[in-house]
Amino acid sequence: MDLVLAIPDRWIDNGVSVQIVAPQPIPFDPRAWLIQTLAGERRQVAQIIAARRLETRDGWIFDLHLVRVESQVHVVAIYHLRDHLAAVIVSGERRPPDLEEVLAAARPDWRTDDIVALDDLWR
């Protein structure tokens, strides 16, 4: 299982960095998880400035957060994928104008090596 996101080349050219946190089972406290993902053990230096709820093109809910870690402000999108959460962390001097549009095009890739239907055993 993965989160698929097409990152535009112009973002990279403009010094924007993107980190994708692969889907994982929903943590007990998603906000604490978000802070820890960004600031590690130095949780006190991170602060959520703003948050709002959006929807991807396919209808998946994602929460967009502005998080300050010391002097840097990151945009963090947390995707709710049934019983998993995935995150995209966008960092850089300037926020891309098409930020929301790009984040809304993200989608889960459910492909797995697991045997979901027993029929698959004989393939």
Added chain:
Amino acid sequence: MISTPPGWTSVHRDGGLVLVPPEGAGYGVLRYVERVRPLAAVSTIMATARAPLGWREEHVSPIERLITEEGEYAGFAWKTGAIDDTPCERTFGIVFGDDFYARLTGVCFKSDHFARFRDTARDIIRRDAHVLGVRRRRFVYRAPRGWTGLRDNVFHASWLAPSYPRDRSVIVVMPAVPVVPGLREVVLEGVIGGTSPEEALLEPRAIEAREQLAGETFRIRGPNDTETTLAILTDARYFYCVRLDTQNARSEEARAALFELTSTIEPLPDRGRIETSRSAIMTHWVD
């Protein structure tokens, strides 16, 4: 647990069993190992099995679907090719447990004995004994077309509607469980919750199913324009339950997918000649 064929010799090696035919190791060899995890498809097991040095593959057989004498699912296939220009055949027999498999791999170096070697390997797989008994167990069905499958745990699978999450319909296929009197009522009660059955239940109806299976579906009204359909089927030994959660607006289309799935459910295989399996349980330990 396998039994050594008459005249063959067996030796424990590397956590498994190595079987050598009466003609000796120059004729061929079989290796058996059990409780291999995770569960995998026959083609994956064949692709990842270590090939003999110098192996050149020429042909891969179709995969045979087998049932062991204990009623467990199994698969069998072989590859023909050559090692240093000498024709060889590699055999693969797999017995599937709930979350593990047992694997018999072999190589035969004598082309005029390929068929006999293969038959012996197939026979060993058919008699392989795991003594898993009647238990909570996954069963075979055809996945609904276009739906995305997720394995929730060892036993449960969820199928998401093609346009999920816009269409929030989800089909959950539960494991079959041994028939217990009153189980159907307990399951229905669990879904209905505190609502009276008269208010919650819509038109229970008989369901189309394969031979040996009979069942009904129950539509149950839920809150906020949602509904649940339970398909409950039974045979003489097992109880099969598939659940669909959907919104009213999507229910007809989603129920068609549910019925498509339930019509393909195969009853779990019954145990066969248990006497033969009984001999397999101990022989390679007491030989």
